[in-house]
Amino acid sequence: xxxxxxxxxxxxxxxxxxxxxxxxxxxxxxxxxxxxxxxxxxxxxxxxxxxxxxxxxxxxxxxxxxxxxxxxxxxxxxxxxxxxxxxxxxxxxxxxxxxxxxxxxxxxxxxxxxxxxxxxxxxxxxxxxxxxxxxxxxxxxxxxxxxxxxxxxxxxxxxxxxxx
Numbered sequence: 001x002x003x004x005x006x007x008x009x010x011x012x013x014x015x016x017x018x019x020x021x022x023x024x025x026x027x028x029x030x031x032x033x034x035x036x037x038x039x040x041x042x043x044x045x046x047x048x049x050x051x052x053x054x055x056x057x058x059x060x061x062x063x064x065x066x067x068x069x070x071x072x073x074x075x076x077x078x079x080x081x082x083x084x085x086x087x088x089x090x091x092x093x094x095x096x097x098x099x100x101x102x103x104x105x106x107x108x109x110x111x112x113x114x115x116x117x118x119x120x121x122x123x124x125x126x127x128x129x130x131x132x133x134x135x136x137x138x139x140x141x142x143x144x145x146x147x148x149x150x151x152x153x154x155x156x157x158x159x160x161x162x163x164x
Contacts, residue, residue: 013061014046014053019090020068034067035060073101091116 021031028046032039036086037060044054057063065071070078074097081097082090115121 013075014050014056015135016075016078017064017068018048019047020070023091024068026068031064031067035063037063044150050095071100073105074098077101 021027026034028039028042031037032042033040037045041054041060042064043050045056045060047053061075062072065075075091077100078090078094078097082094113124115126
């Protein structure tokens with residue numbers, strides 16, 4: 001990784017933190033209390049001018065994210081997902097993205113359990129090139145479930161007969 005690419009990512013993470021602070025109405029003073037990082041240190045870490053920023057340590061980064069209700073996976077996936085998209089998408093879909101992160105973090109452990117229960121199938125039979133098929137199947141299932149929820153809601157709101 002070139003230094004300029006790393007600098008760009010650091011700037012993106014600081015922007016992500018600043019956006020999260022704004023969305024959660026968390027000023028630096030409150031963030032300092034929540035993280036145990038001094039207000040002056042936060043000011044240097046989160047300076048709007050990247051040239052004036054200090055390098056953030058991983059423990060500092062994790063504490064800041066935790067105080068904002070995020071973790072490393074959330075931060076990375078949010079950057080990848082919302083890069084080059086309008087702020088509207090982050091506002092509308094950030095909860096869905098965070099939910100998907102949590103699903104994906106928990107899925108490997110559950111997959112190990114399923115493979116163990118199936119017997120005769122071990123991890124060596126799994127292929128990375130299966131990822132797109134699993135991703136498509138997952139999205140299809142989520143789509144079906146959301147459509148079913150919408151149909152149930154519409155049935156309740158469209159029905160004029162409220163007889164019990």
